Amino acid sequence: MNRRTAFSKFPEIRTKRLYLRKPTMKDAEWYFEHFSSPEVVWGGGEPAPRDIGAAREELRKYMVDLYRERLGFRWIITLKRDGRPIGSLGYYKWAPSAGYQAEMGYDLTKEHWGKGIMTEAMNAVIDFGFEKMDLNRVEVFIMPRNKRSIKMIKNLGFKREGLIRQHYFDEFGNFADDVLFSMLRSDWKEKRRF
Numbered sequence: 001m002n003r004r005t006a007f008s009k010f011p012e013i014r015t016k017r018l019y020l021r022k023p024t025m026k027d028a029e030w031y032f033e034h035f036s037s038p039e040v041v042w043g044g045g046e047p048a049p050r051d052i053g054a055a056r057e058e059l060r061k062y063m064v065d066l067y068r069e070r071l072g073f074r075w076i077i078t079l080k081r082d083g084r085p086i087g088s089l090g091y092y093k094w095a096p097s098a099g100y101q102a103e104m105g106y107d108l109t110k111e112h113w114g115k116g117i118m119t120e121a122m123n124a125v126i127d128f129g130f131e132k133m134d135l136n137r138v139e140v141f142i143m144p145r146n147k148r149s150i151k152m153i154k155n156l157g158f159k160r161e162g163l164i165r166q167h168y169f170d171e172f173g174n175f176a177d178d179v180l181f182s183m184l185r186s187d188w189k190e191k192r193r194f
C-alpha cells in the first residue's frame with residue numbers, strides 16, 4: 001500500500017454521536033488542558049506537559065507529525081452536537097517495515113466517562129484499521145491499575161496476552177508493568193460475523 005496516495009486526505013470519521021477529526025496546531029490549548037488533567041495523566045502514565053510550549057511540541061510530535069509521516073493516525077474526538085474536543089484516539093507505531101500491526105491509544109475527558117463514548121469511537125477506528133490500513137494485529141498496552149480501560153478493551157473483544165514487565169513508565173518516570181491486549185483480523189471478523 002502506498003500510504004501517501006491511500007491517505008492523501010486525513011480520514012475523518014463520523015459515528016452516531018461523534019465526529020473524529022484531524023488534529024491541528026490550533027488544538028494546543030485544548031491539548032495542554034486535557035493532558036494535564038489528573039485522570040488522563042494517571043490512565044496514560046505520561047506526565048502532564050510542563051507548559052504550553054511543551055504541549056505544542058507533544059501535539060506536533062504525537063498527533064500532527066504522526067499523520068504527516070504516515071506512521072499512524074490520531075483523531076480528536078468531538079461531539080457532533082457542539083464540536084468541542086473531548087478526547088483523542090488512534091494508531092501509532094505503524095512502522096513501514098511491519099505495516100500489518102500497530103498500537104492503539106485513547107483518552108477521554110472525565111466528565112464524559114461511562115456513556116459509551118470511547119466504545120463508540122474505538123469501534124469505528126478498529127473498523128478503519130482492519131478495513132483501510134490492512135492491519136492484521138492491533139495492540140493495546142494498559143497498566144494493571146487501569147481497571148476501567150481493561151474492562152472496556154475486553155468488552156470490545158480484545159484478548160489478554162500477558163503481563164509485560166517494566167514495559168514502560170508511570171507518570172513519575174518509574175518503570176511500570178503493562179498488560180498487553182490484542183485484536184487480530186480473525187477476532188475482528190468473528191466479532192463482526194463476516
Ligand SMILES: CC(C)(COP(=O)(O)OP(=O)(O)OC[C@H]1O[C@@H](n2cnc3c(N)ncnc32)[C@H](O)[C@@H]1OP(=O)(O)O)[C@@H](O)C(=O)NCCC(=O)NCCS
Nearest residue numbers: 039040043044106107108113114115116117118119142149
Ligand atoms: C479508559 C477510558 C477511555 C474509558 O472511558 P469510558 O467512558 O469509561 O469507557 P466507555 O466510553 O466505553 O464507557 C463504558 C461504560 O459506559 C457504559 N455505557 C453507557 N452507555 C453505553 C453505550 N451506549 N455503549 C457502550 N457502553 C455504554 C458501559 O456500560 C460502560 O460502563 P461500565 O464500565 O460501568 O460497565 C477513560 O476512562 C479514560 O480516558 N481514562 C483516562 C485515560 C486512559 O486511561 N487511557 C487509556 C490508557 S490505556
